[in-house]
Amino acid sequence: MTNEKIELIRARLKAAQDRQKAYADKRRRPIEFQVGDYAAYRLELPPTLDGIHNTLHVSQLRKCLADEAAFVPLDDIELDEGLNYIERPIAIKDVKVKNLRNKAIRQVLVQWQHRKGSELTWEAEDEMGRHYPFLFGT
Incomplete structure (x- = not known):
């Protein structure tokens, strides 16, 4: 047993x-190397991005399936002190009320500038108003 x-x-x-x-x-995916290959790529970055490590291992590369319309000019990209990308909301496109068990939460459909993936997301209205009052005309 x-x-x-x-x-x-x-x-x-x-x-x-x-x-x-x-x-x-x-x-x-098969990766092939030739004698003398170091298996790393060095990026040529502009001086404004000199705080970013410019070498990456070949295993980090992926096939790019981006469409040309999604191209974001480098001049339009804003970075914070930690070199993180800053997203900015452009406009409120819609409003809805989401009913939870004990309360109702107002949500707004926000259009983001240069958002990777979907450019519209549902966000809590009070959070957006607190961080981005200009969207509500105040």
């Missing part, structure tokens, strides 16, 4: 490992 349970556990572990391997293999 104990041997049967051990075999069952081994079979289930093997199945889980095979499943994980299949998932990993789908995302894996």
Whole structure:
């Protein structure tokens, strides 16, 4: 009886490992190197971004599927002291009330400047009013 349970556990572990391997293999891509390759890329960054590390390992590269219309000019990008990208809301496009168990929360549909992915997101109205009062004309 104990041997049967051990075999069952081994079979289930093997199945889980095979499943994980299949998932990993789908995302894996062959990388080939030539003699003398250092497997790293050095970026040529403008002086305004000289605080950013300009070398990255080849494993960090991904195929770019961006569309040309999504191009953001470097001059339009704002960075804070920590070199984090600053997103700015442009306008409120819609308002809705989300009913929770004990209260109703007003939400606004915000259009963001240069937002990666969707440029419209639902945000809490009081949070947006506190941080961006200009959106509400105050």
